[in-house]
Amino acid sequence: MTAHGPNHQPSRSVLSRGSYREALRISEILRKETVGGMLLVAAAVIALIWANSPASDSYFALRDFTIGYEPWHLNLSLGAWAADGLLAVFFFLVGLELKREFVAGDLRDFRKAMVPVAAAVGGVAVPALIYAAINWGDPEAIRGWAIPTATDIAFAVAVLAVIGSHLPSALRIFLLTLAVVDDLLAIAIIAVFYTTDIAPVPLLLFLVPVAIYAFLAQKYRRFFGLNPVAAWLILLPIGIIAWALLHASGIHATIAGVVLGFTIPVLRSKASGGPDAGPGPAEVLEHRVRPVSAGFAVPVFAFFSAGVAVGGTDGLGAAFTDTVTIGIIAALVIGKPLGIVATTWLVTKLTRSQLDPSYKWIDLLGIGLLAGIGFTVSLLVAELSFGLGDPANDHAKVAILAASLLAAALATVVLRIRNRQYRRIEAHERVDADSDGVPDAYQRPDS
Structure with a gap:
């Protein structure tokens, strides 16, 4: 294809095609997240129906049922166990993804990561x-x-699956990178702004199991080889101890998942055959933990967090006239795409770069609208901001659900308009004329 064709990539372009290996990895992640997104949406719908049915008392009784050991400050409701405990699994996966992106992914290259x-x-x-x-x-x-700062990648890719979008690899990578960095910023916000009284002794003790966990993770192949059962039996109890100590310290316990995820090495050591000899420990654990996170932890959290009794038209009227609701909807549906598109435009002007000719600014708008689907982390931050049982928390839940649905609908309209162009790009990226297993578009920068 000529240099003026639809897939020409200038030397300094935004949304240019990455490596084929990265495209395959992102596609695999998003395929798994699609299933998780469907389960997430299903769990939220069931919770909403139950919470507004004649049997609503049983839903809230289940959510508020407490279990655990009080002397360790672990006598928590099932809703709190889901938010503090199960979401630690999700954040462990976030930690793995962040480290992998910064060590072996596109984020290791400042020029690619900047935009x-x-x-x-x-x-x-x-x-x-x-x-x-x-x-x-x-x-x-x-x-x-x-509350409106997070992006729910599982929900977003579930929307892509439902609308049948042929989103090209460059846009998928951009969306996932946005979500990963969003998660990093959300982690920082939770750790800094939602931590009140810190107990220093449990916090110091927390470092002990983390150090042991990190040592075993660095020697993953030596201690565990290819035996996943050994890894679960040893690393999981240590991780639970670390989680319990951080919970007792006053810092939100989900941060333990991120810290433990950061301790896992990404690349294989030279002694085990070099970084290209096979998957590193981070990739191995990511494959094993993702089904648990996407298939169980996040849907169960959504089930306990999304259930809100709207109280009929009067309740909805009160919710939609509350500035909390208005602020969240405006922030997610307008603020997210505005912030993403405007910042990208500003960076292109400051760096004298431009969009890859295959794309237009409307494509960034579609991605920005998808990023406005804030669900899992937004629900968590709402609970941290207002607390269970607070009317503001209920109104925030209504706003998160409404904004996510509205953002999904608008993204559907925008992306469907561009779907024909996406099909052309997708077809071009599949051509492998020399049959070497790598599509030609990833081998010739001018293709």
């Missing part, structure tokens, strides 16, 4: 500012400023 990272920062800052502007002067409502 999606900047876009993610804009996609966090602008929604927070919009929410704060709408709720300025209300000291209670302003606590929820971080």
Whole structure:
């Protein structure tokens, strides 16, 4: 194809095609997240129906049922166990993904990482500012400023699956990178702004199991070889101890998952055959943990967190006139795409780069709208901001659900408009004329 064809990539372009290996890896991740997204949506729908049915009392009784050992501060409700415990599995996976991206993924290259990272920062800052502007002067409502900053990648890719979008690899990689950096920023926000009283002794003790976990992880092949049962039997109890100590320290326990995820090495050691001799421990654990996270941990959390009694038309009226609700919807549906597109445009101007000719700014708008689907982490931050049982938390849940559905609908319209172009790009990226197993588009920069 000539240099002026639809897939020509200038030397400094945004949304240019990455490596074939990265494209395959991202496609595999998104395929798994699609299933998790479907389960996530199903769990949320069941919770909403149950919470607004004649049997609603049984739903809230189940959510608020407490179990655990009180002397260790672990006598928690099932809803709290899901938020503090099961989501630690999700955040462990986030830790693995973040480290992999920064060590072996596209984020290790500053030039490639600059645009999606900047876009993610804009996609966090602008929604927070919009929410704060709408709720300025209300000291209670302003606590929820971080609710609309997150992107739920599982929900987003489930939308892509439902609408049948042929989103090209460059846009998929951009979307996943946005979500990964969003998660990193959300982790920082939770750790810094949602930690109150810290107990120093449990926090110091937390470092002991983390150090042991890190040592065993660095020697993963030596201690566990190819035996996954050994890894589960040894690493899982150590991880649970670390989680319990961090929970007792006053820092949100899900952060333990991230810290433990960061200790897992990404590349294989030279002694085990070099980095290209096979998957590293991070990739091995990612394959084993992702089904648990996407298939169980996140859907169960969604089930216990999404259930809100809207109270008929009067309840919905009260929710949709609350500035908390208005702020979240405006921030997710308007602020997210605005922050992502505006920041990307600004970076292209400052660096004198341009969009790959295959794409238009409307494609970034579609990705920005998908990023406005904030669900899992947004529900968690809402609970941290207002607490279970607070009317503001219920209104925040209504807003998160409404905004996510609205963002999904708008993204569907935008992406469906461009689906014909996406099909052409997808077909071009599959051509392998020399039959060497790598499509030609990933071998010739001018193709």
